[in-house]
Amino acid sequence: MIRLKELTKVYKDFDLNISMEIRPGSVCGLIGKNGAGKSTTIKAILGLIRPTSGSIEVLGKDPKDFTAKDREAIGACLADSGFSRLLRLEDVVCILKKLYKDFDEAQFRKLCKEQGLPADKKLGDYSTGMKAKLRVLTAICHKAKLLILDEPTAGLDVMARTDILDMLRAYMAEDEERSMLISSHISSDLEGLCDEIYMIGDGRLLLHEDTDVLLGSYGIIKLSREDYEKVDKSYLVSAKKQPYGYDCLTNEKQFYMENYPSAAIENSDIDSIILLMLGGEKVAAGEEVKR
């Protein structure tokens, strides 16, 4: 569905260098702190920016060669960009009807009603949550094969975020061939939605792992300085100095549970993995970070 091969994009104060692949039927999360390069990656995939080098293939084509018809197979949602604030929901329906051959008007109207999007208000008067919901509904209303969503839940309360994630889950459940790339800096949103996670920081890929593996095999080991010196570092991904010693991220929690039964080992969530990946140092004897 999507293949990025050594994609680079160089700006004055930032450069992106990333490779990734999203297979048909998979839901991929792109996670990283603000300014990590998530939006730049998504813009490159959507053909909104030109890469400095490397190649991009989306649905078998370079995005720069996309025709209008090619774009019908993609549902996109950008964090801070949408229809003009002067338009109303009825205007949006009429526009989408003319843009997409497979626009499902009845379903779109039904979902808009369910999500409480007012038909008589201008989009400029919508709340942040309403605007975000409309952006997502616009992306999922035309039977797209591939959804590309940049921070669809940013700045929303927990209820609005849940609504959006539920809509996405329902959409993906309708057809197994559909794929989705979703970026977020809210890791809990991705944990329950994605099959695999790409973690990026400062424009580089830090980690690519199945979500199940990330949540099941990864763990945090809290070690004193003396224990840290002695411990087998074969499965330590990174370590961060703490007042009491070290917090170590491992990708083989079970190994340390079995061989160091007295060590304090915690389950890791994506946030704590990010903290250790970005704030810690790579452990020399650890395994390759990449899968």
Next chain:
Amino acid sequence: MRGLFEKDIRLVLQKKAFLFLIMIIAVALSFSMDDSFAVSYVTMIGMVLAITTLSYDEYDNGMPFLMTLPVSRKGYAAEKQIFSYLILTGCWILGMLLQLGCFAIQDKMPEPLAFIESSLLYLGIFVILLAILIPLELHFGMEKSRIAMFVLFGACFAIGMLGTKIGEFLHIDLTPLIQTVQSTPAAVLAAIGAGIVLFFVVISSLITGAVMKKKEF
């Protein structure tokens, strides 16, 4: 492209009240102004409306989203050009109808050929202006395009002034040229005018296409 037309029509329709007000002003002033005021005024408003749809696309960072819709960059550039000239022509026709209405009320119908000639001249001028403004607006964006426009027109004015001064300095007499133009049949002048307008439209569409091809969002 049909979706973009729909969007732009709906955006222009947001200005219904403004358009109605413009028509009232055009009619009111037509009684005291020269014979083609309503034509030039309403056509100019058409140009402003066309450019406004470009500004609306850019407003609130809307362009990246529009470029994710089933629209190619080339298609967007073409739609903008076609829509802008259609709006301009529509307003020009409206201006002519208003002007004729005013003439009818005042019971002073103009000589038809002279009226059509002057109206076509206004259409040509505003088409050329629009042809310049569309790529400027797309390339520089809402704010910077105004500065670019002032710089461009300032440069044109400066070149004109410089040309006049050089002409005076070299004692070039333009009278024969003016006489030739005056003696040229109207049909030939109209054809030359149409050619100039077409030249601007073609160059503008080529530049607009190139701007959109290179633009990053």
